[in-house]
Amino acid sequence: MALEWLKQRYSEVTANLKTEVTKLKNKTFLEAVVAGCALVAHADGVVKPEEKQKMMGFLRNSDVLSVFDPQEVIAIFEKYAKQFEFDHQIGQAAVLQVVGKLKGKDSEARLMVRVCCAIGAADGNFDDQEKGVVRKICNELGLNPKDFDL
Structure with missing residues (x-):
């Protein structure tokens, strides 16, 4: 009986560790996707509910990003939204800095642009x-905007 309990606990701990490692490995990607979405959502000066819902839907359905708590995602989005509300140029610079961390990670960068x-x-x-800010994101990542019909 004690051995069975130990096996069960081992399985639980292993699963939790895998989830935590996945989160650590993909935190940069999550932050870049959410920041990029915030930039696109603020491009026309109005963040529409459809834009937030689309972002949350992608994150919920992504094998890589679904391990993150939706509240964490919302907190990241709000962090960038506040920067845009303070000053659009500062917000844009902050987003492009985070997005730039995906430069050289072609598949992640391309996926992030498609989400945007x-x-x-x-x-x-x-x-x-909106297309203009996605072109800026492409330039930051060293991607050709024409690859995305921009």
Whole structure:
């Protein structure tokens, strides 16, 4: 009986450790995706509910990012949103700095840009302002905006 309990505890601890390691490995990607989404959402000056919902849906369905608590995701989004509310240029600079951490990580960078494009189109209108900020993200990452029809 004690051996069975020990095996069960070992399985639980192992699963928890795997989740924590996954979180650590993907924290930079999470922060870049959420920051990029905040930049796109603020491009036209109005953050629409559809944009937030689209971002949360992606994060919930992502194998890599679904391990994160939604409250943590919201806190990251709000952190960048406040910077935009204070000063748009400061907010943009902060986002591009975080996004730049994905430079050289091609698959992660491309996925992040695709998510940002989806956020821009979430309200049914991927306008020129939103496309413009996604082009800035592409430039920061060393990606060609034409690869994303921008």
